[in-house]
Amino acid sequence: MKRKLLATLLCASMVLGLAACGSSAGSDSGATANTSGAGDAQATTTTDDGASTDAAAIDTSEHVKIVYMTTGGAPDPASSQTDEMLEQLNAILTEKVNAELEIYYIDWTDYLANYNLTIAQMDGSIDLIGTASDWLDAWPNAKKGAFLPLTEEMLQTYAPKTWESVSAEHWDLCKYNENIYLMPEDNYAQWTNHGYAYRLDWAKEAGLADGVQSWEDLTTYFKYVKEAYPDVIPWDSDGTQYGQMVGGWITSHSDYVSIDGINSGAMWGGSKDDLYTVYSPYVTDTDSLVAFAEMMKEWDEIGVWKTDVLNNTASDNREDFKIGRVAAEQHHTQTWTDLCSHKEGYTIYDDDEDAETGFFYFGQETGNVVALSITHGAMAVSAASNNPERALMVYDLLRNDPECYALFNYGVKGVSYDINEDGMRFLPEGYNSATDSITTNFWWGRNDDLEIKDATMNWDAIEDLYAEYDSIKIDYPYGQFVPNVDSIQSKIENINEIHTNYMKQIAFGKYSGTAEEIVAEYQEALKSAGIDDVTAELQAQFDALYK
Amino acid sequence: MAKNKDLDLMESGSKVKIGISDMIIRGFGYFFVTLYALACVFPFLIIIGTSFTSETVIRAEGVKLIPKEATLQAYEMVVHGGLIWKSYGLTITLTLCGTLLGLSIIAMTGYALQRKDFPLRNGISFYIYFTSLFSAGLAPYYLLMTQTYHLKDSYFAVFLPLLMSPWLIILMKNFVKAIPHEITESGKIDGAGDMRIFIDLILPMLKPALATIGLFLALGYWNEWYQSSLFLSSRIAVKPLQFQLYKVVNEAQALKNSVAGQYVSVSDIPTESLKMATAVLATGPIVFLYPFVQKYFIGGITVGAVKG
Amino acid sequence: MGKGKAVAASATGGKKKRGIRETLWKYRTLELMCLPAIIFFFMFSYMPLPGIYVAFVNYNYQGGIFGSPFIGLQNFQFLAESGKLFELTKNTILYNLAFIILGNILAIFVAILLNEMRSKWFKKVSQTMMFLPYFISQVLVGILVYNLLNYDYGFVNTILVKLGLEKWGPYSDPTVWPVLLVIIHLWQQTGYNSVVYFAAIMGIDAEIIEAAKVDGANGFQKIRYIILPGLRPTLVILLLFAMGGIVKGNFGLFYNVVGTNSILFPTTDIIETYVYRAATTEFNFSRASAVGLYQSIIGFIMVMISNFVVKKIEPDYSLF
Structure with missing residues (x-):
């Protein structure tokens, strides 16, 4: 009797072990399956995209997901405001370019390690990569083939506003071996001297x-x-x-x-x-x-x-x-x-x-x-992206479309921020940073034309100094x-x-x-x-x- | 208890006279072992003390063994949101499943490889042992796990690699070695199949082995942080306990020493007492496991004294 | 048995083949019992092996391991010429030697003392306490050490300040870490190792000890002439196996205690921590793998040597 019991227990434990662990990670493997499924579908789009570029008619008939990778931890799971913002943003993105955005966060813990390892996967799980030439490895990564070379035609077609807003000299600074690899955050006053x-x-x-x-x-x-x-x-x-x-x-x-x-x-x-x-x-x-x-x-x-x-x-x-x-x-x-x-x-x-x-x-x-080097913050497209064109289109909107920009940088108006009579940003009544703030870590395409100033800052003093800097500065050569x-x-x-x-x-x-x-x-x-x-x-x- | 001790002394004393040198050794032994044992426990007491101290007191007065005023603030913060309980659930699940499954496989393999009549046993032994001699290293392993097996952001990336190791299988072999071959023979004579012999006759005799190796496996799973740090990104909200602890500890460090620090407000950096409270919670239960398996464990180490 | 032999002897070539198949079939249960482990090691240990090739290329993302340009031994050459390889090997081996020698001495010492204790209760409680450090994760070890030693509010400095002494800042002083790391390692491992020796002492024939006592041997003589010689086989075996692993570092310990504090690297960087950094933060897959391969080869040779010696002394204990 006892032996039988032991035998049954052993077998049961093995089966249970497998089953229980299977179910605990089940939701997760489901997600993996999802992305890989999407990947297959996307692969087909890529093949006929070559033709569509020539035709200059952008085919957005298929809904795609663009994954944007950034450093910095994910928002607290208890706070849903980032998701809410993304929902609104994705509604706009779907309407305009038939795409939705997902954020892939790299935790600050060991961020350089995880950032580089994630890029190295090269399996199409990432489309847009936030990068920097000074504090992240933008150039080594570009050299090692992690980023997609962006042709002028591509930028003109899929990211026209970004293409226009960045000067020719600045584009030159984003080239390696005659190819553009980075879209610089070059219109954002940020002095780190x-x-x-x-x-x-x-x-x-x-x-x-x-x-x-x-x-x-x-x-x-x-x-x-x-x-x-x-x-x-x-x-x-x-x-x-x-x-x-x-x-x-x-x-x-x-x-x-x-x-x-x-x-x-x-x-x-x-x-x-x-x-x-x-x-x-x-x-x-x-x-x-x-x-x-x-x-x-x-x-x-x-x-x-x-x-x-x-x-x-x-x-x-x-x-x-x-x-x-x-x-x-x-x-x-x-x-x-x-x-x-x-x-x-x-x-x-x-x-x-x-x-x-x-x-x-x-x-x-x-x-x-x-x-500051204009590539202190920049966006690159992953060389393994299945939808580089759509990734560029999404980035163009995030960077240049006032509505998308405000949503993506400040969150839902009235909840995460509000605007006072001077047109400045302030925190609404009853704002709780734990639940009402958003986390997008978008340091790769901020744009002074669309920035809404923070009402708590001492702008008189700040702007005086900025003006002084502007009069004497040279660009990082x-x-x-x-x-x-x-x-x-x-x-x-x-x-x-x-x-x-x-x-x-x-x-x-x-x-x-x-x-x-x-x-x-x-x-x-x-x-x-x-x-x-x-x-x-x-x-x-x-x-x-x-x- | 004191009574017992006296009794012991009297007993041995009655047989042979205790010499002065024995007294010196014994006295020094009690002194040294007590001191050493305390040194082993001491850092834990400091951590526990710190976890009950408020952050301002830590900054002002430093870390102390006994906090002036105990506060549960840090624990409330750790528990807040309930994420830590989910981590507990995950770690316990991983530990239980991993230990049971790993133990089953290791026991079967160890038994098969110790069967003197099994012709493939040397081949398979070497096949397994070789892996501890030669490994491909981090980069190929990472690429294989993510590109070929697609295990990034999957708990299987943590679960599977810890199931067994060559060393544990060798250990199990040594245990089985101690069981007389006649038992297998007698089972055969009774007409039992190999699986039946293993389950009915061998397993019951392997209790110390199962306890010992099970403990090693359980420790491996409970203390896991490395695989998690490689394969679980922030897409996975619920992380194994030790990795959660690792994150809390290292985040502040990472931010302090890098340009990235400019992007994070100080209030988001974990405080000392928070780290300690997380440490206490993350370690807790595994420490209490030991007394339950001590009996088997010490016997177990004896058999497997030689590490492979 | 004899019958089987006869069959084998009279078998022709063709029958021999069937014989193998039959043997395989006969032991199918045992084979199946090994199968999960075989699959496991194939998936997680053998599958990555071809990837060692990465040590001979200049890795780039698009080419991957097998599509990147082959550069022969350049990665090794760089490591050797920069002196890195020598420094890492030196650090790793010296730390391991200290761990092995001091670790065994302390473990034997504690085991002998434990053996002299008469109180069962005391033995049990002290062993449990000594085992505590063995049970915790390396992450926690890092925290414990930091909590004791950090400059601003660490326990040691709190005491020093109270005593009116100057603060001590080990985290900015690389010279003290060899000693500290050895202490930390001993702290964590001695509980475990002493049990091994304790068991070995228990294995020494009690009658010999009693006889010695009757002959008038005092406590020190007993230890010197009976217990220590009795421990020698265990010690020799343990030492030899430790020698086999002399180039393998304790990554978890070093990484969690030292972390990314580059001030301490000159005295604390071992092969494992360098490989990890090179592969991740510096993102040089090829160079990291070159160091890893070098380590594997040296390790392989060391294991072969030590196993050979073990086989000579105690054939029972040899690994293969």
């Missing part, structure tokens, strides 16, 4: 009537804050800021324009009047670096940061700035636009009605401002340069390590000996790590591309 946000009212108290205009003014400001507001840490920096600090110093004291994406220190570039001769200011600008080292030692002695700054990896400086515990924040202009606006929880503005937040941007002294670092990777890694080790000491004034000695030692180490070889190799690649 770094600088110091500081308390303008305190700077005025310190005798700087026009606010901070130079690094020397910063020294004055920090000294004043330390004395006048003993409870305030002038700048609770963490130990990772050294790269931005020295980079900012060099930008402020030369015409250096760095090449992005070689190493985090951005240690190679050209100068404004000679863009295509590569050099590294970290080797050539010795006097400037010595001056920097001296000033930072002074800052350290003033007590600008905590004495254990080098071990501080997670300070809450930005949050502390909002509530007046620190007097400066080093980050980019976008961050400052937030900090200078009187938003909820920014108690400095509640506590002191004179409080103002100014911005000292790197390059202010020399007018050396380089606009190296957008197309895709460095091939294979042969110099190990040298670059060694240089990174040297840069980190020395610059941490230099930028926080924690070196022993004189400024001249430490800079000389640093440069010596860079040279023996082969920095000149890297410069020469980059120059050779520059010559191949630009000459």
Whole structure:
């Protein structure tokens, strides 16, 4: 009896095991089947699409699903507002181009890994890919064949508005090997050049009537804050800021324009009047670096940061700035636009009605401002897409159609946002960000022509600064340069390590000996790590591309 | 309990006199083992303590063993929305199904491969063992799973690869080895088929093996995060517990160190106490499994002492 | 049995063939019992194998593994020339050596002490406690370590501050990690390993121990002359098998504890973590696979050697 029972149990457990697991994942495999089914159907469309392009008559008779891949987590399953927005949006998209949109989110956890692995599947499950040449691998991906080359005819036919709105020069910047791969987000004011946000009212108290205009003014400001507001840490920096600090110093004291994406220190570039001769200011600008080292030692002695700054990896400086515990924040202009606006929880503005937040941007002294690469955000079409034409049509609407744009970026009007009498955006009564916000992470085609301004932002100050930038900026010149670092990777890694080790000491004034000695030692180490070889190799690649 | 201990001492003492050296060793033993055992448990206590501490206190005063004022805030946040319970359901389902199915297959295979009269046993053993020597690596595996098997965003991508491993099969073989061959022979004489012999005669003798290997399998499923991180995208809302934990922990890290940070507001980054509460909930039950199988498990390890 | 032999002996070639088929048929149940496992390993271990080819190409998305341009040994050449291969191998092997040597010493130590305990209750409770770390996921290990050691509010630093000492920042100091990782590994594994040795001690003939006691051997002598020699076979076997896996790193531990903290890579990057990063974040399938293949080959050789030695010493324990 017992044996029989055991036998039955064993068999039952196997069957159960299979069945139960089958059912638990059942809904899921159903979904997979769905997509692959759609894939088959789409494959047939693709084959006869070739003909339809020639005919210039766009065949949208078949309803298709376009999947758009973006970084950033999916909305909380408890919040249905994104789905609601998509429903309305898809109604419009179906009517206009007979397509619907689905968003494929790549969680922030390990996002680079999952992003690249998902692209590598190449099974037609993704159509539109949000990408970037600086913080995602747009060019390496294009080089490795992940993106579909977009011909001018395709863009003219399927994304006409986008084609028109992007200038010929900008399209040129999106080419690799004569083919366009990216549709750039090039009409969206977004300044990510770094600088110091500081308390303008305190700077005025310190005798700087026009606010901070130079690094020397910063020294004055920090000294004043330390004395006048003993409870305030002038700048609770963490130990990772050294790269931005020295980079900012060099930008402020030369015409250096760095090449992005070689190493985090951005240690190679050209100068404004000679863009295509590569050099590294970290080797050539010795006097400037010595001056920097001296000033930072002074800052350290003033007590600008905590004495254990080098071990501080997670300070809450930005949050502390909002509530007046620190007097400066080093980050980019976008961050400052937030900090200078009187938003909820920014108690400095509640506590002191004179409080103002100014911005000292790197390059202010020399007018050396380089606009963000237009491919900081861009949209590409997957090379494995079964419906590249329809994907382009959908993107064209998302980017250029006012109704689609507002829906996709702000959500359903009256629920996720509302518009006041000035035509600005505000949050409606009873708005709950947990349930009423939408998550589309559309950072690959925002458009200032269709943007609705946020009523909580301090637009007077922001627009003044933007206008100042626009008058002096140059476009990022190296957008197309895709460095091939294979042969110099190990040298670059060694240089990174040297840069980190020395610059941490230099930028926080924690070196022993004189400024001249430490800079000389640093440069010596860079040279023996082969920095000149890297410069020469980059120059050779520059010559191949630009000459 | 103390009484027992004295009794033990007296007993051994009555046989042979306890020398001074024995006393030293024993005294040091109690001291060291106690200390070591406490060190094993200690980090868990800190986590539990932290999970009951409010975020502001953590930031201000650091992590402590016993929170000044206990708060359930973090737990309320984790439980909020009920997603964690769904993760529980998923993990328990995966663990149960995977352990039962895996155990069945491993037991059958282990038995067959240990049958001395089975001519294919060396061939198949090597076929299985070879896979632990040579693997194709991450990239081909990923492409196969997604492109050929279409297992992206499917729970099967997590379920299937953990069913068995060469090592577990070798372990099972070692267990079966300990069962006298005569039992199989006697079954044959009675005219029973191989399956019948296996189920009726062999399985009942494999209890320690089943407990041990079952525990390994269950741990494998319960602690799974790697396959999930490769194959379950955000299309799958309900994720296995450890992967959920992995996400909560690593999200903040990923955002802090990258340009992407500019796109996320600080309030969306998980707090320390939230991480700890998730950790406590995600780990919980598996820890309590051990006392139930301890008896078999220790016996089990003994047989399978040699890891393949 | 004898009858079967006779049949086989008188069989002609044709009959022999049928003999094989008959044998296959005769053991069909056992074959079927193995079938699920055979299918499993075919699907998940053998199917990916041809993909190793990716280590010899310059992978691109459209070509896939077999359509990308063949570049021979260039991936290996790069890795060797950049010094990466040497560094990774060195890290992996040194960590494993430390894990193996210290791990076994500590496990034997704990097992011997446990054996001296007279209280069953104490043994049971302490073993349960020591097993706890073995039961948790590597994700949780990462959290535990971070919670103890992080600079801002970690437990250790909370204590240091209370004592008026300076804070300690291991997460920005690569030099301390070899020690820390070894400790973490020991913490997690010793509970398990000590049981193995504990069992081995139990296997030593109790009469020998009693006899020694009667002969007047003291506690230390007993350990030195009876228990330790008694553990030697187990130790030797375990060591040899560990040697076979000397180039295989503990990915879960290293990845969850160190993560993407590149400051720590110089001392903590092992083959597995490099392969993972190269394949995913740097997206160099080919290079990642080249390192993986290199590891497999070295690992294969090591296993063959150790198995050969085991076979010489204890044929019963050899793997094949």
